Structures are given as structure tokens and as C-alpha cells.
Amino acid sequence: MKKILEIYKTAKLPVYSFEFFPPKTPEGEVKLFEAVGELSKVDPGYITVTYGAGGSTREKTIRITSELAKKFSLPAAAHFTCVGGNKDEIRVILKQIRESGIENLMALRGDPPKGEEAFKKVEGGFGYASELISFIKEEGFDFCMGAACYPEKHPEAASLESDVDNLKRKVDSGASYLVSQLFFKNSNFESFLNLIRKKGINVPVIPGIMPITSFTQIERFKAMAACEFPEKLVSDLEEVKDQPQEFYKRSVNFSVNQCRELVKMGAPGIHLYTLNQSPASLDIVRELKN
Numbered sequence: 001m002k003k004i005l006e007i008y009k010t011a012k013l014p015v016y017s018f019e020f021f022p023p024k025t026p027e028g029e030v031k032l033f034e035a036v037g038e039l040s041k042v043d044p045g046y047i048t049v050t051y052g053a054g055g056s057t058r059e060k061t062i063r064i065t066s067e068l069a070k071k072f073s074l075p076a077a078a079h080f081t082c083v084g085g086n087k088d089e090i091r092v093i094l095k096q097i098r099e100s101g102i103e104n105l106m107a108l109r110g111d112p113p114k115g116e117e118a119f120k121k122v123e124g125g126f127g128y129a130s131e132l133i134s135f136i137k138e139e140g141f142d143f144c145m146g147a148a149c150y151p152e153k154h155p156e157a158a159s160l161e162s163d164v165d166n167l168k169r170k171v172d173s174g175a176s177y178l179v180s181q182l183f184f185k186n187s188n189f190e191s192f193l194n195l196i197r198k199k200g201i202n203v204p205v206i207p208g209i210m211p212i213t214s215f216t217q218i219e220r221f222k223a224m225a226a227c228e229f230p231e232k233l234v235s236d237l238e239e240v241k242d243q244p245q246e247f248y249k250r251s252v253n254f255s256v257n258q259c260r261e262l263v264k265m266g267a268p269g270i271h272l273y274t275l276n277q278s279p280a281s282l283d284i285v286r287e288l289k290n
Contacts, residue, residue, distance in 0.1 A: 001103045002075040003144035005176040007045045008204045008268050015045035015269035016285045017206070020068075020276050022049060022060040029064070031276065036068055038278040042285040045269065046075035048106055048179075051083075058093065066100040077146060078102050081110025082132050086124030090132070094141050105143045107133045107175065130169035137174040147175035149205065151183045151192035152227050160192075164199055177203050179271050182210040183227050186261050193265075207262050210273040211280035212251045215241035252280055256287045263288075 007015055018039050023029045036047065049065040051057060061078050069076035078097060085093065097105070109129045121127035126135065133145055147170040150163060157163035167178070178201075183189055189207055196205070212218060215237055221227055233254055240246040259270045270288070272281045 001069060001101055004046055004075060004077060004104045004146060005144050007075060008177060011045055013268050014263050016042065016288070017044055017046045017048065017269060017271045018281060019048045019050065019271060019273050022057040022064050023276065032064070033068070033071070035274065035276055035278040036072055039274070039282055040072045040074065042282060042289065044074065046077060046104070048077040049079060051079040051081050051110065062097055062100055062102070065102055069101065075104065076102065077104035077106050079106045079108060081108045082121070082126040082129065083110035086122050087135065090125070090135070091139060094136065094139070098141060103143060104146070105136070106146045106148070106179065107136065108148055128166070130166065130173045133170055133173040133175055145175050146177045146179055147171070148181060149178040150181045151189045155226070160195070164196055167196060168199055168201055171201050171203055175203065177206065179206045180208045181227070182208050182273055184233060184258070185228050185230055186258060186265070188228060189262070190265060204268045206269045206271045207267050208271045208273060209255060209259060211255050211284060212237065213277065213280060215247070248280070252283050255280070255284050259284065259288055
């Protein structure tokens with residue numbers, strides 16, 4: 001399996017990649033494989049598979065990542081978090097991942113288990129992604145590791161400056177590239193990029209883009225204070241929130257223009273959060289490749 005950093009170094013840029021999550025049901029799994037089959041038509045650079053809150057999908061994440069990589073001949077990264085395991089347990093899981101043929105990890109702190117608000121470090125485990133990355137390196141596992149970054153600040157960080165300091169620790173510990181949390185204002189991403197470059201973070205930074213498929217998504221993200229929205233985007237989509245076809249068209253058009261601008265700014269790739277749905281991501285990448 002090809003390592004993701006090598007893809008960014010050797011492939012024709014930009015590299016398009018897709019994120020999926022492990023479904024809860026066998027029917028969901030069938031649909032996931034169908035979606036990946038559709039998206040493989042645009043020749044993605046790689047795919048990633050997430051890890052459920054509290055480590056709830058650990059075995060499924062490993063299995064699905066491995067199966068998708070083999071079935072579609074795609075490089076793949078499994079998400080891996082600090083949640084729910086001490087060093088000994090994490091070491092065992094890392095061996096399982098490696099034995100399954102996976103060579104790429106997205107190393108994350110992770111979200112607390114369902115029903116819990118705050119992240120709690122397991123005794124003998126890790127409280128930060130940087131600690132997990134250091135451990136994986138020290139143990140001699142030869143994974144290519146990506147890490148997450150937050151152009152509009154991690155919700156738990158005291159400030160953007162302190163968040164960037166934490167990001168620097170991840171990179172210094174061994175993260176080879178960064179994938180951003182979703183955002184909709186490219187000016188925020190550009191400011192963030194300038195800030196981290198000044199701090200000496202020089203690894204590839206990949207913008208994470210999520211196509212909006214319903215107006216309730218915007219309301220939910222706003223309530224979570226997850227990211228800023230351009231006023232024109234909100235008004236344009238609100239105007240047609242009860243017209244599915246026009247909503248889809250406007251949303252995809254916004255994402256295409258956003259991605260084009262990011263590529264012009266020098267982004268080495270675009271990472272699309274698919275939510276296991278293929279149509280919007282497929283249409284976006286097809287348009288970008290035209």
C-alpha cells in the first residue's frame with residue numbers, strides 16, 4: 001500500500017481524497033461499498049475511514065479500511081485515537097492494523113464516548129494526539145501519520161495561538177501531513193496557513209471540505225459554533241431550502257468554486273467529507289477535473 005506522504009510528493013497535484021465512516025448495519029456497509037465504487041471512478045489519491053466516538057468502531061474501522069483498500073486498489077488510512085486504551089492495548093491494536101496491510105494512520109485524540117461531554121485520559125494512556133504520535137514512532141511502527149488541524153481553532157483550545165502550538169507538537173512528534181477540519185471561508189484557511197508557516201509548520205496541509213446536503217446542516221454547525229459561514233452562501237441556500245434539486249446545484253457549485261480557489265492558493269489536495277454519500281463529492285471532483 002502506498003504511503004500518503006509519497007502520494008503528495010509524486011502524484012499530479014491536486015490530489016483528491018475521500019473520508020468515510022464505518023456503518024452500523026450490514027445494509028449500510030453495502031451502501032458504503034457502492035459509494036466507494038462510484039467515487040473510485042474519479043481516481044482518488046486515497047481514502048480514509050473514521051473511528052467511532054470512544055473507540056466504538058475500532059475493529060470495524062480496521063476491517064473496512066483494509067477491505068476497501070484491497071477491493072478498489074486504493075491507498076487508505078485508518079483513523080486511530082487515544083480513546084479507550086492504555087499503552088499496552090494500543091500497542092496490540094497497532095500490530096493488528098499493520099498485519100491487516102494498512103500503512104497509513106490519521107492519529108487523533110478522539111471524541112469522548114457517547115453520553116460523555118469531556119475527554120478523559122485512560123490510566124496509562126494518552127491525553128493528546130502528539131503523545132500518541134510520539135508513542136507510535138518510538139515503538140518502531142512505520143506508519144505514515146496524518147493529524148488534524150483547525151483553521152478556526154479547536155473548540156476546546158483557549159486561543160488560536162495555543163492551538164497552533166499544540167499542532168506544532170503533533171508535527172514535531174512525527175505527523176507527516178495535516179488535514180483540516182471543515183470550513184467554508186477560504187480567507188480563514190489562508191490566515192491559518194500563514195500563521196502556521198510562521199511557526200515553522202511546513203508539512204502539506206490539506207483542506208477538508210464538506211458538501212452541504214441540507215439546510216439543517218448549516219443550523220447544526222452554527223449551533224456547535226464549529227465554523228463560520230459566508231452570509232451569501234447561507235442566504236442563497238436558505239432561499240431554496242425546500243427545493244432539493246436547486247439546493248443541491250447551488251451547494252455543489254459553491255464547493256466547486258471553494259475548491260478551485262484553494263487549489264489556486266496552493267493546496268496540494270482536497271479532502272472531501274462524504275458522509276458515505278457519493279453524488280455531491282463525485283460531481284464536485286468531476287467538475288474540478290474538467
